[in-house]
Amino acid sequence: MQLITLDEAKHHLRYDDDANDAALTMYIAAAESAINRYINTDVPAAGLADVKVAALMLIGYFDENRNADKDTPTNGNYLPQPVVSLLYPYRQPVIT
Incomplete structure (x- = not known):
């Protein structure tokens, strides 16, 4: 399921132009993949x-942050904290 369209990301x-479309398309796919790996429950419509x-x-x-380097902000996790905060309610703890 595609969450974000190229037009939504550009907006x-x-x-305003198409110069970054190829990179944005990859970022959309990577973001959706990372989110799908993080969320492990069904997300209600709400x-x-x-x-x-x-x-x-x-x-x-x-x-x-196109190039990860020593100045790239991190919280020790693979997702930025504001993203985790939005997604956390849709993740069940996993005991391994």
């Missing part, structure tokens, strides 16, 4: 807005 990031906003935020994070 969110305030891009929670879909949370997931969409989290995806847009993650796409923005990827766009702003």
